[in-house]
Amino acid sequence: MTSFSDNGLYSEELGVGVRAVHMACLLCQRLQNDLVLKRNEHVSSKDDNSPVTIADWSVQATVSWVLSEAFGSDNVSIVAEEDVQVLSKSSATGLLEAVVKTVNTCLAEAPQFGLKAPGSALGPKEVLEAIGRCNSTGGDTGRFWVLDPVDGTLGFVRGDQYAVALALIEDGEVVLGVLGCPNYPMRKELLNYHNGSSPPSDTGDKGCVMYARRGIHRSWMQPLLRGEERFVWPNSARQIQVSPIDDPELATFCEPVEKANSSHSFTAGLAHSVGLRNKPLRVYSMVKYAAIARGDAEIFMKFARAGYKEKIWDHAAAVVIIEEAGGLVTDAGGHRLDFSKGIYLEGLDRGIIACAGSKLHETLITAVDASWNSSSL
Numbered sequence: 001m002t003s004f005s006d007n008g009l010y011s012e013e014l015g016v017g018v019r020a021v022h023m024a025c026l027l028c029q030r031l032q033n034d035l036v037l038k039r040n041e042h043v044s045s046k047d048d049n050s051p052v053t054i055a056d057w058s059v060q061a062t063v064s065w066v067l068s069e070a071f072g073s074d075n076v077s078i079v080a081e082e083d084v085q086v087l088s089k090s091s092a093t094g095l096l097e098a099v100v101k102t103v104n105t106c107l108a109e110a111p112q113f114g115l116k117a118p119g120s121a122l123g124p125k126e127v128l129e130a131i132g133r134c135n136s137t138g139g140d141t142g143r144f145w146v147l148d149p150v151d152g153t154l155g156f157v158r159g160d161q162y163a164v165a166l167a168l169i170e171d172g173e174v175v176l177g178v179l180g181c182p183n184y185p186m187r188k189e190l191l192n193y194h195n196g197s198s199p200p201s202d203t204g205d206k207g208c209v210m211y212a213r214r215g216i217h218r219s220w221m222q223p224l225l226r227g228e229e230r231f232v233w234p235n236s237a238r239q240i241q242v243s244p245i246d247d248p249e250l251a252t253f254c255e256p257v258e259k260a261n262s263s264h265s266f267t268a269g270l271a272h273s274v275g276l277r278n279k280p281l282r283v284y285s286m287v288k289y290a291a292i293a294r295g296d297a298e299i300f301m302k303f304a305r306a307g308y309k310e311k312i313w314d315h316a317a318a319v320v321i322i323e324e325a326g327g328l329v330t331d332a333g334g335h336r337l338d339f340s341k342g343i344y345l346e347g348l349d350r351g352i353i354a355c356a357g358s359k360l361h362e363t364l365i366t367a368v369d370a371s372w373n374s375s376s377l
């Protein structure tokens with residue numbers, strides 16, 4: 001196989017992973033555009049979730065097929081969000097047909113990305129096989145990929161931000177991360193819409209893919225391809241870095257849009273106690289982490305309700321991208337997230353805090369300790 005980026009460790013995996021995520025982003029963009037278009041034309045859909053459901057399964061099948069083709073299906077182990085059972089039922093025939101069509105349209109574009117397309121279109125059996133191959137449960141030894149095919153389901157359905165997240169974990173450590181953000185423009189200004197205005201319309205500058213390899217101390221961002229463009233490594237990649245801001249008065253924090261996913265009242269109390277003045281940037285999906293990695297915001301906080309167990313696919317890709325871009329991601333006790341215990345982040349202390357620098361991070365960890373006992377979390 002041709003060398004994709006350089007001769008360093010995991011360069012082949014990075015080259016294939018980045019390409020697979022680019023392809024998945026374009027697949028998702030098309031499905032989301034259809035969804036938004038239909039809604040604007042008041043075409044009623046019996047099931048508003050179906051485009052995101054199709055996207056979920058199609059991305060999983062596509063990424064699984066591309067990785068297996070590149071490295072051999074016996075060598076590829078994948079932990080992914082979607083389970084093949086539902087799609088295999090006879091009641092899901094229509095859904096499966098739509099997934100097969102979407103996957104084949106996407107895989108036919110593989111040569112544009114320097115990858116091999118299937119010799120002939122995949123049938124339902126092959127698509128189900130590709131999805132079903134993502135049945136790893138992770139762990140602390142060996143190598144496995146982690147995929148969130150469409151992170152930020154609500155954002156996708158609402159025509160807003162969402163992400164495609166792929167990571168490679170070896171012996172419990174995230175060694176590669178690729179984060180596709182199909183609606184996150186290369187330029188910063190366009191994310192600020194969320195504090196009151198509407199989501200971005202087609203700006204012509206839509207979509208980026210970020211990636212990093214452990215130990216390189218650099219993270220990168222590429223624009224999504226448009227039209228007939230061909231992907232030639234490094235595809236106009238530019239290095240990204242976390243923000244230099246370490247003064248809480250100037251810092252911006254991100255958090256989930258939905259209160260059900262993270263307590264807005266707890267983070268508002270923390271923000272007040274450490275002197276954060278800017279309004280929170282509420283954004284769907286791992287695009288929040290992406291904003292920290294490229295310096296659009298300084299802090300990400302997530303405090304889920306007691307008993308909720310965070311899944312590794314919601315964090316893995318972003319952690320290595322932020323760390324290699326100069327930032328930190330820990331639980332609220334200041335410990336690095338543990339990806340070695342299966343599909344959950346077992347032992348997570350209270351919540352997640354990602355910061356551009358250690359000064360802001362220490363300030364927040366101390367503030368959590370001070371206010372935790374009086375919180376209702």
Ligand SMILES: Nc1ncnc2c1ncn2[C@@H]1O[C@H](COP(=O)(O)OS(=O)(=O)O)[C@@H](OP(=O)(O)O)[C@H]1O
Pocket residue numbers: 148150151152153154155255256257258259260261262283284285286304305308311314
């Ligand atoms: N109750 C609860 N608490 C905390 N977290 C939860 C909860 N339920 C789900 N999830 C996971 O959170 C993912 C969505 O997080 P977001 O940050 O995108 O949330 S938000 O939509 O902006 O509110 C979401 O990812 P996706 O399912 O991929 O969208 C879930 O993995």
Ligand SMILES: [Mg+2]
Pocket residue numbers: 148150151152313314
């Ligand atoms: Mg998710």
